[in-house]
Amino acid sequence: MQSPTDRASQNALTAQFQKRFSNAGRDFTLDIRFTIAPGIAIIFGPSGAGKTTLLDCIAGLTIPDSGRIAVTGRILFDDSTHTNLPVQHRKIGYVFQDLALFPHLTVGKNIEYGLAGVGRSDRRKRSDAILESFRIAHLRDRKPKEISGGERQRVALARALVADPCVLLLDEPLAALDAATKSKIIDDLRAWNALHDIPILYITHNREEVFALGDRVLVLENGRIVADGTPHTVMTAPRRESMAQLVGFENIFHAVVSAAHEERGTMKCRIADSNVELETPLLRADPGSKLFVGIRAGDILLAAVHPVSLSARNIIPGRVLSLEQRDVIVIVRVNCGVDMEVHLTLAARDSLDLQPGREVWLIVKTHSCHLMAAI
Amino acid sequence: MDWQAFWLTTRLAVLVATVLIVVGLPIAYWIAYSRWRWKFLAEAVVALPIVLPPTVLGLYVLVALGSRSPLGRWWAMLTGHTLAFTFAGLVIGSIVYSLPFAVQPFAASFALVDPRLMAASATLGASKLQTFFRVILPLSLPGIVTGVALSFAHTMGEFGVVLMVGGNIPGVTRTVSIDIYDQVQALNYASANETALVLLALSFAVLSLVYGLNRKAGAAWPWK
Numbered sequence: 001m002q003s004p005t006d007r008a009s010q011n012a013l014t015a016q017f018q019k020r021f022s023n024a025g026r027d028f029t030l031d032i033r034f035t036i037a038p039g040i041a042i043i044f045g046p047s048g049a050g051k052t053t054l055l056d057c058i059a060g061l062t063i064p065d066s067g068r069i070a071v072t073g074r075i076l077f078d079d080s081t082h083t084n085l086p087v088q089h090r091k092i093g094y095v096f097q098d099l100a101l102f103p104h105l106t107v108g109k110n111i112e113y114g115l116a117g118v119g120r121s122d123r124r125k126r127s128d129a130i131l132e133s134f135r136i137a138h139l140r141d142r143k144p145k146e147i148s149g150g151e152r153q154r155v156a157l158a159r160a161l162v163a164d165p166c167v168l169l170l171d172e173p174l175a176a177l178d179a180a181t182k183s184k185i186i187d188d189l190r191a192w193n194a195l196h197d198i199p200i201l202y203i204t205h206n207r208e209e210v211f212a213l214g215d216r217v218l219v220l221e222n223g224r225i226v227a228d229g230t231p232h233t234v235m236t237a238p239r240r241e242s243m244a245q246l247v248g249f250e251n252i253f254h255a256v257v258s259a260a261h262e263e264r265g266t267m268k269c270r271i272a273d274s275n276v277e278l279e280t281p282l283l284r285a286d287p288g289s290k291l292f293v294g295i296r297a298g299d300i301l302l303a304a305v306h307p308v309s310l311s312a313r314n315i316i317p318g319r320v321l322s323l324e325q326r327d328v329i330v331i332v333r334v335n336c337g338v339d340m341e342v343h344l345t346l347a348a349r350d351s352l353d354l355q356p357g358r359e360v361w362l363i364v365k366t367h368s369c370h371l372m373a374a375i
Numbered sequence: 376m377d378w379q380a381f382w383l384t385t386r387l388a389v390l391v392a393t394v395l396i397v398v399g400l401p402i403a404y405w406i407a408y409s410r411w412r413w414k415f416l417a418e419a420v421v422a423l424p425i426v427l428p429p430t431v432l433g434l435y436v437l438v439a440l441g442s443r444s445p446l447g448r449w450w451a452m453l454t455g456h457t458l459a460f461t462f463a464g465l466v467i468g469s470i471v472y473s474l475p476f477a478v479q480p481f482a483a484s485f486a487l488v489d490p491r492l493m494a495a496s497a498t499l500g501a502s503k504l505q506t507f508f509r510v511i512l513p514l515s516l517p518g519i520v521t522g523v524a525l526s527f528a529h530t531m532g533e534f535g536v537v538l539m540v541g542g543n544i545p546g547v548t549r550t551v552s553i554d555i556y557d558q559v560q561a562l563n564y565a566s567a568n569e570t571a572l573v574l575l576a577l578s579f580a581v582l583s584l585v586y587g588l589n590r591k592a593g594a595a596w597p598w599k
Contacts, residue, residue: 061494087497100495104513113509114499163500 011038013058013167013199017067017077021053021223030054030223032067036167036199036216040190043203044210045220051203052097054220055169058201059094060087071166071199093160093168097175099152101144107131107155108140114163130162134188150181157185161192168193168200175206186213249294249370250341257285266313266366269293274337279313280369294370297343301363302332304352314364320356323349330354336362377570379546380554384531387462387550391469392527395477398470399522403481404507422475429472429535436468436540460542465550468540469530477526484518485511517589524585528578 012035019030030050045051056062058069060076063084069077071092076085102110108127115123131137134154139147144155153173160168174182193200202213210217219227254272261267265282271293278293285291307315318336325331330349332342340362344354354360406418424432440458441447450458458464488511496506512519534552541548543557551574558567 059494059498061497087494088500088502090498091500092498094495094498096491096495098491100489100491102492102495102510113496113501116500116505159499 011072011166011198012036013069013071013201015058015067015069017057017064017069019053019057019062019064021050021062028223030057030064032057032225034218034225034228036201038193038197038199039215040193040200040202040213041215042210042213042217043201043220044205044217046205049220050223051205051220052171055094055171055201055203058167059092059169060085060090074166091163091166093163093165095153095156095160095168095170095173097171097173099144099156099173101152101156101159103144106141106143107136107147110144110155111159111162113159126162130158133192134158134185150177150185153177153185154188157189161196164196165198167198170200170202172203172205174209175204182209250297250343251293251295251300253293253338255291255293257283257287257289257291259287260285269369269371271338276316276337278364278369279366280371281367283371285371291371295340295364295368297331297341299364299368300340300342302334302342302344302348302352302354303361303363304354304358306361307363310363312363312365314362314366314369316362316364318360318362320354320358320360322356323354334360334362377545377549377551377554380549380551381570381573383462383546383548384550384552387465387469388527388530390466391473391530392477392523394466394470395473395526396519396523399474399477399481399526400519402474403478403485403522404511406478406482407485421478424472425475429533430539432472433468433536433539436464436471436536440464440467440540459540460544460548462541462547465537465541465548468536469533472533472536473526473529476529477522480518480522480525481515484515484521487518488514520588521585524581528581531581532574532578 014035016033017030018032021028021030026048028048028050030053032054043051043054053062057064058076064077064079066079067077068075068080071090075081075083076090076092077083102113105113108131111127111130112123115126118126128137131140134157136151136154136158139151139155144152147155156173174185177185189200202209204210216228216230218225255269255278256272257267258270258277259268260282262282266279267282267285268277269280269291270277272290280293283291301312303315306317316336318334318340321333321335321339323330323332325346328346330344330346332344332349332354334340334342342362344352352360402421406414406421437459438444439446440450442451442457447457447459450463458467492510492514493506496510497503501509532552533550534556537548537550537553541550543549543553549557551570555567555570555574558564558570
């Protein structure tokens with residue numbers, strides 16, 4: 001019997017490679033360096049960050065310029081020894097963004113496509129088993145056109161997994177599905193991987209999916225991994241402005257450090273081109289240095305009278321510019337020297353009797369101000 | 376009505392269409408997927424027979440088949456006679472003449488196959504050849520049918536190249552279109568009309584069959 005750690009290191013995907021590519025007329029260099037253990041790892045990033053190119057390099061559909069890719073000690077690509085294992089010998093499951101099911105073949109034939117070298121009865125046994133574990137056995141004789149979107153995702157997953165790949169690559173496979181369908185498919189995928197224990201790379205640009213699925217998230221931006229960790233640490237402590245917009249800071253400002261209070265672990269930052277001064281966590285930045293401050297619209301409190309005896313250190317007077325109801329959230333824009341977006345519930349709006357032009361106070365806790373070093 | 380000429384023409388067309396499947400598919404595959412920068416030159420060469428006068432084409436084929444060319448000498452050494460003015464020579468000339476009518480529909484339908492399907496096939500362990508037979512070919516079937524039928528019909532009706540390469544030897548190289556020309560020269564209009572009508576009807580039948588099949592194919596394979 002092998003211990004779990006032995007198995008984990010054996011099944012790991014190790015990649016360290018570079019690839020120049022162009023996206024929408026811009027040149028990027030994909031510069032990747034990571035080791036992925038068995039389990040679901042999320043690759044999160046904006047479109048054009050190089051996510052699909054990254055998967056294509058691992059699958060062998062695109063050849064990196066330099067570097068090395070290995071799975072379970074098996075070398076897939078190594079430019080120093082001119083090794084480049086052809087796609088069909090890599091044993092990598094790949095579910096494409098558009099699924100790429102063969103339209104002329106039935107569900108059963110699609111799934112058995114990767115079992116060409118397996119004897120007829122064994123092939124049937126294995127396809128039956130995977131059809132069963134993804135709950136699509138009843139669709140065996142249908143064509144891809146004749147089944148629903150969620151069913152097609154299941155077929156694509158089953159087709160990629162039936163040949164026992166060493167790594168599974170998923171390119172936004174569930175982007176078009178509703179949350180309930182999505183989580184059922186993920187449960188089935190987890191159940192499958194509990195037995196097989198392979199690294200699964202799951203690409204997405206959807207924030208909710210990052211929190212819902214991943215044990216680990218790697219943020220890819222402009223061809224580089226800029227953050228790597230558990231979803232919570234990566235998504236709540238972003239380091240750079242473009243990432244903050246991705247992870248949901250509605251309010252992002254240029255700011256200048258005006259004073260640091262090392263003994264209290266805080267500092268004062270003035271938002272650029274305004275008189276608004278915020279108390280923020282200390283970021284070991286010298287007075288005068290520039291950075292970004294990100295504040296989530298949902299983290300800001302709004303008061304109709306000047307609040308007293310509060311723990312929150314930032315109380316900023318302002319005036320309501322506009323109110324807009326979106327679904328069950330009210331988006332309030334307030335001018336307090338700069339424009340801030342605040343999200344309230346419908347009940348909060350009604351009880352405060354908010355109108356455009358009304359005087360209000362914005363309340364922001366020190367630790368709701370997220371700092372990102374300017375680059 | 377010269378049934379001998381008719382039979383000869385049909386044999387020629389079937390043979391040429393068959394050879395063009397074997398020769399045309401690899402050429403079309405290469406044209407559709409090659410990334411060679413000078414590929415357009417090869418495409419132009421394949422398309423030449425569409426724009427060249429059949430007499431020009433026929434002349435060059437005749438020279439190439441004649442006893443002064445390496446190919447002609449090799450054939451003469453092998454068989455004891457030259458290729459010119461024989462049925463075999465006619466077949467070679469017709470293959471060149473009808474090549475674009477097979478290759479272009481083949482290549483066009485290959486190019487329409489979603490590259491992600493080929494990528495998926497590769498990740499599932501299939502070689503390029505397996506991918507060709509299991510994915511590309513079934514998905515391009517309408518284009519293949521069109522190419523085969525067009526090259527068949529085109530060979531049925533060719534005139535200039537046949538005249539240049541084959542002459543007018545009854546039972547060996549006299550095709551229907553040459554027969555019609557002969558009859559008109561001999562002021563035998565009734566007979567010419569009869570043969571022409573049969574050729575017209577046959578061409579119409581072949582093309583109707585192709586378009587009908589492709590329409591039915593569209594219904595059977597709704598992804599098209």
